[in-house]
Amino acid sequence: MKILLLGGTGQLGRESLLRAGPGLRIVAPTRRDLDLAQPETIAAYVAGQDVDVIVNAAAYTAVDKAESEPDLAFVLNAEVPGRLAAAAAAKGVPLVHVSTDYVFDGTKGAPYLPSDPVAPLGVYGASKEAGERAVRAAGGRAVVLRTAWVYGPFGGNFMKTMLRLARERDVLCVVDDQRGTPTASADLAAACLTIAARLVRDPEDHGGTFHFTNAGETTWCGFARAIVEIAGPRLAKTPEVVAIATADYPTPAERPADSRLDCAATLARYQMAQPDWRAALAATLDRLPEEVFRS
Numbered sequence: 680m681k682i683l684l685l686g687g688t689g690q691l692g693r694e695s696l697l698r699a700g701p702g703l704r705i706v707a708p709t710r711r712d713l714d715l716a717q718p719e720t721i722a723a724y725v726a727g728q729d730v731d732v733i734v735n736a737a738a739y740t741a742v743d744k745a746e747s748e749p750d751l752a753f754v755l756n757a758e759v760p761g762r763l764a765a766a767a768a769a770k771g772v773p774l775v776h777v778s779t780d781y782v783f784d785g786t787k788g789a790p791y792l793p794s795d796p797v798a799p800l801g802v803y804g805a806s807k808e809a810g811e812r813a814v815r816a817a818g819g820r821a822v823v824l825r826t827a828w829v830y831g832p833f834g835g836n837f838m839k840t841m842l843r844l845a846r847e848r849d850v851l852c853v854v855d856d857q858r859g860t861p862t863a864s865a866d867l868a869a870a871c872l873t874i875a876a877r878l879v880r881d882p883e884d885h886g887g888t889f890h891f892t893n894a895g896e897t898t899w900c901g902f903a904r905a906i907v908e909i910a911g912p913r914l915a916k917t918p919e920v921v922a923i924a925t926a927d928y929p930t931p932a933e934r935p936a937d938s939r940l941d942c943a944a945t946l947a948r949y950q951m952a953q954p955d956w957r958a959a960l961a962a963t964l965d966r967l968p969e970e971v972f973r974s
């Protein structure tokens with residue numbers, strides 16, 4: 680299988696590239712090869728690639744910054760996926776496009792099904808939601824895979840922020856009223872590649888909208904506590920993690936209070952592994968170099 684991967688330098692992209700090998704060739708243009716902020720160049724670039732499937736792991740992911748940079752967020756998260764999906768459809772190759780729990784407003788009070796109504800609270804979520812619609816409108820075979828709270832060894836993420844703050848501070852104050860499920864980039868990469876392989880193998884698979892996170896649920900505070908607890912002996916010092924309310928941690932972008940995703944349909948159809956989020960966190964912490972814990 681040969682994949683065209685957009686966003687190969689990001690968290691998901693770098694994990695995906697680790698899985699390349701004899702049976703899995705991955706072409707991953709960088710920003711210098713293909714600047715997605717110039718989306719009019721996408722069609723010709725994609726047309727020139729001999730690949731079986733496209734995976735879009737590129738995005739504008741700075742949730743707060745998006746509030747003051749909506750134009751760029753919408754180019755990368757809405758226009759780019761639309762153009763990629765059109766280019767994929769023109770070639771007759773399927774697309775795996777990654778989206779987010781932030782398309783929901785978090786008021787359902789139960790895990791969201793893929794068919795539940797979307798209602799993004801901020802610019803990032805709105806731009807990703809527009810991207811989902813653009814992918815569907817292109818009419819090709821595409822899976823829109825929503826995930827949440829992605830972290831891993833590569834790039835910036837909440838786990839790494841907590842490990843840095845643990846080195847710098849004695850007390851970490853973290854919101855305990857936003858519920859969801861952390862997702863290890865390794866498990867997400869495996870899920871994306873499983874779906875890509877299935878779309879390539881089975882032309883009758885017409886895709887659709889699916890959810891994938893690790894199993895279980897917590898809050899950002901619960902996630903922070905687990906990071907500190909599992910990293911435990913490796914940390915130079917153990918900070919106290921104090922639960923706070925969202926009202927006490929003002930941010931430019933509003934986030935959903937409960938964005939748990941129901942992944943049952945995805946697991947039934949694509950049969951990927953869904954490790955528990957704590958086990959996935961422990962496995963991820965084991966991969967980190969010593970300097971992340973002490974400095």
Ligand SMILES: NC(=O)C1=CN([C@@H]2O[C@H](COP(=O)(O)OP(=O)(O)OC[C@H]3O[C@@H](n4cnc5c(N)ncnc54)[C@H](OP(=O)(O)O)[C@@H]3O)[C@@H](O)[C@H]2O)C=CC1
Binds near residue numbers: 687736778829
């Ligand atoms: N991070 C998270 O918590 C979550 C992420 N998602 C979604 O998962 C997907 C993967 O996210 P993640 O791996 O965390 O993203 P990252 O922010 O780690 O990576 C984003 C990627 O997009 C690329 N990119 C951004 N702008 C451009 C540009 N102008 N031209 C070319 N490439 C560009 C980046 O390249 P460069 O390195 O050059 O900047 C990078 O490779 C995204 O669709 C995201 O919305 C969904 C839920 C949670």
Ligand SMILES: Cc1cn([C@H]2C[C@H](O)[C@@H](COP(=O)(O)OP(=O)(O)O[C@H]3O[C@@H](C)C(=O)[C@@H](O)[C@H]3O)O2)c(=O)[nH]c1=O
Binds near residue numbers: 740742826851934
């Ligand atoms: C750093 C920090 C954050 N927080 C809060 C802020 C926020 O409500 C919550 C999460 O913080 P972050 O800003 O790191 O996470 P955020 O950027 O909102 O993460 C999101 O990223 C995008 C790309 C997604 O698609 C989402 O699934 C989700 O992963 O924790 C604290 O309470 N204390 C802290 O010290």
Ligand SMILES: [Mg+2]
Binds near residue numbers: 740741742
């Ligand atoms: Mg962030």
